Amino acid sequence: MSVRKNLVMIYFAILLIVLAAGIYVVHHVFQLIDPYVVTTQTRQTSMAVQLAGIATFYIGAVASVIGAIVLYRLRKRVQYIPRLIALSLTFSSMAIIASGDGMVEYHFSIFMVMAAIAYFESSRIIITSTILFAVHHLVGYFAVPEIICGMADYSFSLLLVHAMFLLLTSGVLLSQMYVRKLNMEKLVREKETAEQRLEAATYIHEATKEMNALTQTIDDDVHTSTVASEKTSVALSELATIAKEQSGYSGRIQHELEDVVMQTQKIVQQINSATTAANDMVAEATEGRVQMEKTSAKIAQLCSKNEEMQYVAQYFNTRMNDITTSLKVIQNIADETNLLSLNATIEAAHAGEAGKGFTVVAKEVRKLANSSAAAATNIEQMITQLQQHTEELLATIHDSSEATKLSAVEVSETEIAFDKITERIDEVTDSIKQTYIVAQAIEQHVDGVVGTLEEVNQTIEHMEKNTGYIATTAEHQSNMMHTLTDVTSELRELTDRVTLQLGRLNV
Numbered sequence: 001m002s003v004r005k006n007l008v009m010i011y012f013a014i015l016l017i018v019l020a021a022g023i024y025v026v027h028h029v030f031q032l033i034d035p036y037v038v039t040t041q042t043r044q045t046s047m048a049v050q051l052a053g054i055a056t057f058y059i060g061a062v063a064s065v066i067g068a069i070v071l072y073r074l075r076k077r078v079q080y081i082p083r084l085i086a087l088s089l090t091f092s093s094m095a096i097i098a099s100g101d102g103m104v105e106y107h108f109s110i111f112m113v114m115a116a117i118a119y120f121e122s123s124r125i126i127i128t129s130t131i132l133f134a135v136h137h138l139v140g141y142f143a144v145p146e147i148i149c150g151m152a153d154y155s156f157s158l159l160l161v162h163a164m165f166l167l168l169t170s171g172v173l174l175s176q177m178y179v180r181k182l183n184m185e186k187l188v189r190e191k192e193t194a195e196q197r198l199e200a201a202t203y204i205h206e207a208t209k210e211m212n213a214l215t216q217t218i219d220d221d222v223h224t225s226t227v228a229s230e231k232t233s234v235a236l237s238e239l240a241t242i243a244k245e246q247s248g249y250s251g252r253i254q255h256e257l258e259d260v261v262m263q264t265q266k267i268v269q270q271i272n273s274a275t276t277a278a279n280d281m282v283a284e285a286t287e288g289r290v291q292m293e294k295t296s297a298k299i300a301q302l303c304s305k306n307e308e309m310q311y312v313a314q315y316f317n318t319r320m321n322d323i324t325t326s327l328k329v330i331q332n333i334a335d336e337t338n339l340l341s342l343n344a345t346i347e348a349a350h351a352g353e354a355g356k357g358f359t360v361v362a363k364e365v366r367k368l369a370n371s372s373a374a375a376a377t378n379i380e381q382m383i384t385q386l387q388q389h390t391e392e393l394l395a396t397i398h399d400s401s402e403a404t405k406l407s408a409v410e411v412s413e414t415e416i417a418f419d420k421i422t423e424r425i426d427e428v429t430d431s432i433k434q435t436y437i438v439a440q441a442i443e444q445h446v447d448g449v450v451g452t453l454e455e456v457n458q459t460i461e462h463m464e465k466n467t468g469y470i471a472t473t474a475e476h477q478s479n480m481m482h483t484l485t486d487v488t489s490e491l492r493e494l495t496d497r498v499t500l501q502l503g504r505l506n507v
Helices: 002-029 035-040 047-074 078-099 104-120 123-143 156-294 299-406 408-506
Strands: none
Touching (some): 002 078, 047 078, 123 156, 299 408
16 A cells, blocks of 8 residues: 555656646746736846756755655665655745746645645654745745745745745644544554454354354254163163063072972982991891801701891892882982973073073083983993892792702802892992982082072172163163253254344344
């Protein structure tokens, strides 16, 4: 803006120099002078001095405008360009007055120049030009009055009138500049305030948009969280129901296993009784063999003993039948245990992660049940063989009794057969002992299964309590999400109202 202003004023200064030259040509070359000037003017200064004064003004005007043009082209010391232009305009006005022979009409160029240099809005330049014009009038009035006033006897009071109007013009221009400066500062402050308000309104508008978008995002997230919370609550309720059902199943399985423990204990007691009976039979057989070795002459007593042995053999056969019955009970218990472990495996699979440990225990119980069934089968086969041998023993005892009556020679053969029976009884006793050990192991494993079931029940109860608490928390969270949805709706309405008011403010 200042560059363009300087360029315009340079053109105006050149135009004013040309105007001054034109006035000089009109007055001094073509001598187009008004008649009243010729008749009224009196001169006391030589023409050479007048021309020297006029030339000085022209030189000052031209030199100043040339300096301004040079600085403008070089774009250096830009702050001096307005001063040189003002100086050129001042000297041009002086040249116009001097070229017009000091006529009052040409003094109006002073006011034209003052109005022109006010364009720079510099009080320093106006005051400088005013001082130059004042010095020009005072010095010219006393030194060369013809180029200032047009005559030698011009009234000094009229010159003071010129000075007064010059000062008034400068004062008015300075006042206008001061008031304009105040108004410009006020406008700048108002503009800055308006810009700040506009910037604040824009910022609030953008913030409102971001808040609206954020509110929409929160609303979507709240909706998603609400749906997820409702689904979680439903899933936890179903899980609590399943946990209750699983707790019932575990309780029933625990009761059934407790029954298995009782049956196993009974089997162990029966096996213990059978072991005692077998030991008694071994002792009796040993004692009988000692008696047979002591006397082979007491055939009558041997017959009696043979009858007793026959009785004992029958009793043993009866006990073997009892043992067979007990083994069938063990097989039935093993089958039921296997079935229970299968059911437990199925229920544990329904329980999911919580039933994995119970699945392993159920598999171990099924293995033990299968082992018990296999052991019972082996014992049954042994007892069957033992019963066969017992029947053979009875036949042998019967034959031996008949043979004893016939001949004492057959006593030795009976001793040999008795030795075989003793060996068989030892084998049966060993088998019964092994069965007793297996039955005790089954009892211990079943006790472990019962303990595990108790821990599973405690875990399920704890899980049921936790799922109930989580379900309550999820329901509470869902209610909070609904409340938050209402809050975001109110916040969205508030941001819409703020956006509407900001739109009106921008308008």
